[in-house]
Amino acid sequence: MNQHRIDLMLCGGTGCHASGAGEFKEALGAELERQNLDREIRVIETGCNGFCAVGPVMLVQPEGIFYQKLTSGDVEELVEEHFLKGRPVQRLLYKEPASKETIPIMSDIPFFANQMFRAMRNKGQIDPESIDEYIARDGYFGMARAVNELTPEEIIEEVKTSGLRGRGGAGFPAGVKWGFAAKAQGDIKYVLCNADEGDPGAFMDRSILEADPHAVLEGMIIAARAIGASKGYIYCRTEYPLAVERLSLAIENARNYGLLGEDILGSGFDFDIDIYQGAGAFVCGEETALMRSIEGKRGMPRPRPPFPANKGLWDRPTVLNNVETLANVGQIILNGGQWYASVGTESSKGTKVFAMSGDVNNIGLVEVPMGITLRKMIFEIGGGIPKKRKFKAVQLGGPSGGCVPEKYLDTPVDYEEIAKVGAIMGSGGVIVMDEKTCMVDMARFFMDFIQDESCGKCTPCREGTRRILEILDKIAAGHGTPGDIEILEDLCDVIKTSSLCGLGQTAPNPVLSTLRYFREEYDAHVYEKRCPAKRCAALLKFTVDTDKCKKCGMCYKVCPSGAITWQKKEVAAIDREKCVQCLACYDACRFDAIE
Amino acid sequence: MLSHPDITPEMHQRIDEIIASHKDTPGAVIPVLRMCQDAVGYLPVELIDYISRGLNLPRSDVYGVATFYSLFSLTPRGRHTVRVCLGTACYVKGVKEAMDRIGRTYGIGSGETTDDRRFSLEAVRCLGACGLAPVMMVDQNTYGGIKPDQALEILEKYE
Ligand SMILES: Cc1cc2nc3c(=O)[nH]c(=O)nc-3n(C[C@H](O)[C@H](O)[C@H](O)COP(=O)(O)O)c2cc1C
Numbered sequence: 001m002n003q004h005r006i007d008l009m010l011c012g013g014t015g016c017h018a019s020g021a022g023e024f025k026e027a028l029g030a031e032l033e034r035q036n037l038d039r040e041i042r043v044i045e046t047g048c049n050g051f052c053a054v055g056p057v058m059l060v061q062p063e064g065i066f067y068q069k070l071t072s073g074d075v076e077e078l079v080e081e082h083f084l085k086g087r088p089v090q091r092l093l094y095k096e097p098a099s100k101e102t103i104p105i106m107s108d109i110p111f112f113a114n115q116m117f118r119a120m121r122n123k124g125q126i127d128p129e130s131i132d133e134y135i136a137r138d139g140y141f142g143m144a145r146a147v148n149e150l151t152p153e154e155i156i157e158e159v160k161t162s163g164l165r166g167r168g169g170a171g172f173p174a175g176v177k178w179g180f181a182a183k184a185q186g187d188i189k190y191v192l193c194n195a196d197e198g199d200p201g202a203f204m205d206r207s208i209l210e211a212d213p214h215a216v217l218e219g220m221i222i223a224a225r226a227i228g229a230s231k232g233y234i235y236c237r238t239e240y241p242l243a244v245e246r247l248s249l250a251i252e253n254a255r256n257y258g259l260l261g262e263d264i265l266g267s268g269f270d271f272d273i274d275i276y277q278g279a280g281a282f283v284c285g286e287e288t289a290l291m292r293s294i295e296g297k298r299g300m301p302r303p304r305p306p307f308p309a310n311k312g313l314w315d316r317p318t319v320l321n322n323v324e325t326l327a328n329v330g331q332i333i334l335n336g337g338q339w340y341a342s343v344g345t346e347s348s349k350g351t352k353v354f355a356m357s358g359d360v361n362n363i364g365l366v367e368v369p370m371g372i373t374l375r376k377m378i379f380e381i382g383g384g385i386p387k388k389r390k391f392k393a394v395q396l397g398g399p400s401g402g403c404v405p406e407k408y409l410d411t412p413v414d415y416e417e418i419a420k421v422g423a424i425m426g427s428g429g430v431i432v433m434d435e436k437t438c439m440v441d442m443a444r445f446f447m448d449f450i451q452d453e454s455c456g457k458c459t460p461c462r463e464g465t466r467r468i469l470e471i472l473d474k475i476a477a478g479h480g481t482p483g484d485i486e487i488l489e490d491l492c493d494v495i496k497t498s499s500l501c502g503l504g505q506t507a508p509n510p511v512l513s514t515l516r517y518f519r520e521e522y523d524a525h526v527y528e529k530r531c532p533a534k535r536c537a538a539l540l541k542f543t544v545d546t547d548k549c550k551k552c553g554m555c556y557k558v559c560p561s562g563a564i565t566w567q568k569k570e571v572a573a574i575d576r577e578k579c580v581q582c583l584a585c586y587d588a589c590r591f592d593a594i595e
Numbered sequence: 596m597l598s599h600p601d602i603t604p605e606m607h608q609r610i611d612e613i614i615a616s617h618k619d620t621p622g623a624v625i626p627v628l629r630m631c632q633d634a635v636g637y638l639p640v641e642l643i644d645y646i647s648r649g650l651n652l653p654r655s656d657v658y659g660v661a662t663f664y665s666l667f668s669l670t671p672r673g674r675h676t677v678r679v680c681l682g683t684a685c686y687v688k689g690v691k692e693a694m695d696r697i698g699r700t701y702g703i704g705s706g707e708t709t710d711d712r713r714f715s716l717e718a719v720r721c722l723g724a725c726g727l728a729p730v731m732m733v734d735q736n737t738y739g740g741i742k743p744d745q746a747l748e749i750l751e752k753y754e
């Protein structure tokens with residue numbers, strides 16, 4: 001490897017791309033070339049760094065200095081001041097919002113300091129397109145141990161000891177699953193990686209694939225060795241072109257290095273991997289549907305048993321694991337199951353990656369040790385709620401999950417503890433909601449999603465979710481009638497117990513959990529025709545409360561249709577003829593003056 | 596032979612290559628549909644028939660697959676595809692307002708194409724850029740933090 005004086009780890013994740021990382025990279029490359037620095041300084045485009053909220057971001061190695069919100073206009077100063085004269089550019093460093101203190105080193109920033117990197121340990125540290133850099137960070141060492149030193153039983157034992165549970169949602173112990181498939185009889189066995197990532201508000205798996213594709217391959221090879229599989233597929237969401245590109249390259253490089261394909265590392269063990277792109281169906285994230293999809297059929301779930309460990313893809317014994325689950329495996333084999341289990345709670349070991357978004361300051365990707373409280377995650381790592389608003393609830397686990405209100409914020413990140421308060425760990429979507437979020441509206445949002453994505457095979461899932469959505473629509477439109485809430489509860493019960501797959505069985509959760517904690521909000525909609533959070537347009541008056549109005553004019557500035565009249569020192573007024581009910585003024589008014 | 600106004604001889608040749616190289620692979624129908632759609636822009640019914648003959652599969656199977664997955668479009672698409680994210684993070688940040696404005700301005704709903712074939716509008720669930728919510732993609736370009744006005748401004752740039 002060519003030695004460089006400085007490595008510039010520029011985030012090439014989707015978030016930073018959208019905030020202009022591409023232009024910045026071009027300008028930076030040109031400037032380095034112009035100054036004849038391109039031999040000593042190298043720009044590496046990494047996967048998502050995690051701190052998307054302040055993107056585009058760049059880490060300067062080996063110093064560990066972190067730059068944020070970069071634009072192409074900053075390039076000259078950066079090169080001149082920092083890379084030539086060694087003086088970091090202060091104005092581009094991170095500033096702690098509360099204390100206004102400047103923090104130059106990445107690992108000192110609270111967002112990073114409270115995290116623990118295992119599944120994402122290479123994130124932003126290596127060039128994801130270089131197998132050498134992966135190997136230089138002990139990559140494929142665990143796999144080498146698995147194929148050359150351990151028996152399949154020993155591999156499975158090690159994974160059982162680690163306590164690693166499936167990160168795709170259900171949390172089934174990975175070692176146990178492998179044990180079933182190892183015992184199953186079959187001429188061919190398969191290892192599949194679930195990279196379908198369907199939760200609409202989550203991008204953990206994408207980031208792992210884009211930042212560290214070899215870690216996933218390594219995990220798959222070890223799993224294959226453990227169960228005796230010869231063929232693997234990665235089922236990747238079609239919306240993730242960069243992940244597919246990087247995986248393809250990683251597979252090719254691993255084959256060239258003799259780490260994949262025939263006779264891996266001279267051990268006599270054969271295993272190869274192909275990528276299979278999904279075609280846009282949420283239900284294909286479910287294991288049996290995913291396998292049918294690879295077989296070229298419509299992705300509809302089938303009843304279990306038989307379980308995939310015995311009869312999976314093409315009716316052969318199959319192990320399916322999630323991206324994040326697999327990304328942990330290499331290190332478990334290298335460092336031992338005990339090492340992995342040294343972090344976490346009684347029943348939940350290791351770390352978990354979350355995609356945190358919504359009404360929180362530090363939107364981005366975080367990896368935390370199991371056992372950390374939700375409060376710490378949202379308020380210390382996430383930096384709390386913006387615009388001085390109040391926290392209302394956090395939604396965990398996406399459409400199958402539930403929300404956790406303020407009073408349970410001290411719940412630790414642990415599969416069982418989170419389930420106790422009515423949510424699920426899920427795959428890692430964390431949506432923080434402030435007081436301006438209407439819970440009826442949120443429940444409606446998830447129902448709409450489920451309704452859309454139900455494969456239609458079972459009537460309760462297909463028709464039941466449609467009925468729920470109709471009732472929620474009715475309630476939000478101000479036509480709720482007494483008894484509606486009770487009907488909702490009954491429907492939820494039926495769908496839960498009589499659907500075939502996890503999609504249907506968990507579909508009512510968002511409704512049930514909002515009912516559990518925010519029933520009074522439903523009541524307000526139904527009985528008082530009032531939306532306390534002021535989100536349901538049909539229940540709003542679109543008038544200014546002249547007592548509350550502080551004459552600030554904020555609403556006037558944001559109204560897109562010129563419906564608001566206002567002058568300095570005068571209260572605002574809304575012309576309902578012109579108003580298009582966009583709700584922009586409600587959001588802008590800091591005095592809650594619009595009714 | 597397959598004759599269709601939207602399929603040029605070059606596309607036809609490409610389609611034949613795709614079919615020939617996947618003829619004997621079990622489960623190849625989804626990749627074949629994907630590649631053919633990439634070549635033509637959408638999947639006319641005649642093309643689906645042609646694929647089912649080429650792969651030796653019942654027409655109903657191929658048709659069933661093509662309609663099940665949202666990736667496949669059986670109607671012509673616009674010159675530009677506008678994907679508005681209706682994922683949770685974007686929803687919480689008020690993407691609905693932007694979506695409504697786009698729909699109203701161009702007179703199309705999700706899954707529809709303008710009469711002049713300028714835009715196809717799609718609602719998608721999470722583009723993996725939640726940090727920038729609300730997010731919209733036009734062709735391959737991602738735009739974050741879109742307010743209704745900005746969304747319209749951005750679209751103006753695509754002819
Ligand atoms: C409707 C539905 C959607 C799912 N989507 C995903 C997904 O996108 N990614 C994922 O890893 N698991 C998903 N799962 C869970 C998988 O069925 C399966 O349990 C998981 O991939 C197993 O891997 P793990 O044990 O490593 O978590 C989904 C399950 C259901 C019921």
Ligand code: SF4
Pocket residue numbers: 283300301453454455456457458459461462499500501502503504505
């Ligand atoms: S529960 Fe819903 S998604 Fe699952 S099989 Fe039944 S209809 Fe399909």
Ligand code: SF4
Pocket residue numbers: 542555558559560561562563564574578579580581582583584585586
């Ligand atoms: S709801 Fe929208 S259109 Fe109506 S007054 Fe408020 S800002 Fe203007």
Ligand code: FES
Pocket residue numbers: 011012013014015016017047048049050051052053055056057364726
């Ligand atoms: S995309 Fe750059 S930090 Fe997430």
Ligand code: FES
Pocket residue numbers: 200201202680681682683684685686720721722723724725726728729730
């Ligand atoms: S929810 Fe819109 S990008 Fe993720």
